[in-house]
Amino acid sequence: xxxxxxxxxxxxxxxxxxxxxxxxxxxxxxxxxxxxxxxxxxxxxxxxxxxxxxxxxxxxxxxxxxxxxxxxxxxxxxxxxxxxxxxxxxxxxxxxxxxxxxxxxxxxxxxxxxxxxxxxxxxxxxxxxxxxxxxxxxxxxxxxxxxxxxxxxxxxxxxxxxxxxxxxxxxxxxxxxxxxxxxxxxxxxxxxxxxxxxxxxxxxxxxxxxxxxxxxxxxxxxxxxxxxxxxxxxxxxxxxxxxxxxxxxxxxxxxxxxxxxxxxxxxxxxxxxxxxxxxxxxxxxxxxxxxxxxxxxxxxxxxxxxxxxxxxxxxxxxxxxxxxxxxxxxxxxxxxxxxxxxxxxxxxxxxxxxxxxxxxxxxxxxxxxxxxxxxxxxxxxxxxxxxxxxxxxxxxxxxxxxxxxxxxxxxxxxxxxxxxxxxxxxxxxxxxxxxxxxxxxxxxx
Ligand code: SF4
Ligand code: SF4
Numbered sequence: 153x154x155x156x157x158x159x160x161x162x163x164x165x166x167x168x169x170x171x172x173x174x175x176x177x178x179x180x181x182x183x184x185x186x187x188x189x190x191x192x193x194x195x196x197x198x199x200x201x202x203x204x205x206x207x208x209x210x211x212x213x214x215x216x217x218x219x220x221x222x223x224x225x226x227x228x229x230x231x232x233x234x235x236x237x238x239x240x241x242x243x244x245x246x247x248x249x250x251x252x253x254x255x256x257x258x259x260x261x262x263x264x265x266x267x268x269x270x271x272x273x274x275x276x277x278x279x280x281x282x283x284x285x286x287x288x289x290x291x292x293x294x295x296x297x298x299x300x301x302x303x304x305x306x307x308x309x310x311x312x313x314x315x316x317x318x319x320x321x322x323x324x325x326x327x328x329x330x331x332x333x334x335x336x337x338x339x340x341x342x343x344x345x346x347x348x349x350x351x352x353x354x355x356x357x358x359x360x361x362x363x364x365x366x367x368x369x370x371x372x373x374x375x376x377x378x379x380x381x382x383x384x385x386x387x388x389x390x391x392x393x394x395x396x397x398x399x400x401x402x403x404x405x406x407x408x409x410x411x412x413x414x415x416x417x418x419x420x421x422x423x424x425x426x427x428x429x430x431x432x433x434x435x436x437x438x439x440x441x442x443x444x445x446x447x448x449x450x451x452x453x454x455x456x457x458x459x460x461x462x463x464x465x466x467x468x469x470x471x472x473x474x475x476x477x478x479x480x481x482x483x484x485x486x487x488x489x490x491x492x493x494x495x496x497x498x499x500x501x502x503x504x505x506x507x508x509x510x511x512x513x514x515x516x517x518x519x520x521x522x523x524x525x526x527x528x529x530x531x532x533x534x535x536x537x538x539x540x541x542x543x544x545x546x547x548x549x550x551x552x553x554x555x556x557x558x559x560x561x562x563x564x565x566x567x568x569x570x571x572x573x574x575x576x577x578x579x580x581x582x583x584x585x586x587x588x589x590x591x592x593x594x595x596x597x
Pocket of ligand 2: 380382383415416418
């Protein structure tokens with residue numbers, strides 16, 4: 153009986169080299185990033201809720217209508233992304249990006265399946281084994297794609313709603329069709345594209361190349377004394393299939409540092425150091441200990457310091473905006489369809505409108521009162537309002553005052569609003585109209 157040749161994955165694989173460092177660091181960082189990716193939307197830490205028009209940002213539930221906070225948040229995130237690309241180059245791609253994490257996981261899973269199939273089916277032909285490996289891979293990839301899609305879509309839709317749709321296998325409503333389509337795209341992405349997505353489709357890769365300059369962190373081949381033994385291990389280790397010796401600026405390079413590990417592994421055995429390293433720009437300034445700590449973490453010119461200052465300004469503005477934010481948005485405005493009315497008991501009425509939105513997560517109670525006008529009161533139950541989380545109400549109420557307290561014409565008043573639970577009460581300066589005709593009301597004492 154003849155044993156058939158083993159099938160191989162067509163994907164570039166990493167050569168495992170004992171003692172390598174960056175691979176281990178990268179895998180640890182990626183594991184942490186995976187947990188963060190899953191946790192952020194599921195616990196409302198950071199996500200945009202499109203149906204409810206809410207923006208969750210580290211404990212604050214912001215309404216999309218809160219323009220200033222949403223603007224500050226988006227500006228802060230945008231500057232953070234741009235600063236990351238300018239200072240640390242494609243660090244995001246190599247270490248933090250979910251697309252890269254899942255692509256590498258898919259590569260590893262596929263290789264493991266191929267190994268098992270080769271072992272369990274030694275007498276089957278290569279085509280049959282390839283088919284078996286592809287089927288097993290597809291069966292495992294499907295639930296993984298559903299999970300990744302679930303987490304991804306949770307950034308935009310409440311996870312509980314999504315879970316209920318998933319349980320009912322909803323593919324009839326618009327939401328269900330979108331979910332099913334994203335699952336299909338995810339499946340095809342990790343079945344067929346994986347890292348090709350980074351070079352062919354991802355706009356962030358292009359953006360990073362536009363933002364980098366002579367001090368940006370990159371993976372650099374530097375061999376002034378000709379120590380390269382041309383073993384090509386760096387090329388074979390590269391998941392993107394490129395040769396770092398040709399240039400540090402190849403669009404495909406994600407700065408994953410697998411080539412550094414490969415080179416340090418092989419040259420380490422010969423008693424020399426790697427000739428591929430992380431460096432701050434082409435000049436070859438090595439990322440090792442040199443200069444003060446500020447330079448060592450990448451702040452190597454005024455431009456970077458300016459970006460850091462800008463980032464701090466936005467972070468401070470955002471913190472202040474969130475800390476002074478009132479969970480209950482309250483507007484009070486006079487209803488001037490009639491300036492005033494006088495009731496049978498001789499009291500003067502002015503009508504106002506209240507618009508209240510509870511942007512908090514707990515029930516809120518609003519109680520209104522009047523100041524600066526003797527014996528004035530809010531009529532009826534208008535002075536007390538209970539608002540459920542997320543509820544918006546608009547209602548009218550009358551401020552009523554005895555004629556004896558009023559000056560003819562305009563009276564300045566304040567309407568006070570106590571909101572519980574809440575921060576300091578709110579107050580609104582308003583005008584109260586009284587009849588002007590002589591003898592209509594007695595003069596105020
Ligand atoms: S050249 Fe090196 S750093 Fe760039 S993608 Fe390939 S292995 Fe990663
Ligand atoms: S791994 Fe190092 S020594 Fe080998 S070819 Fe690449 S750069 Fe040269």
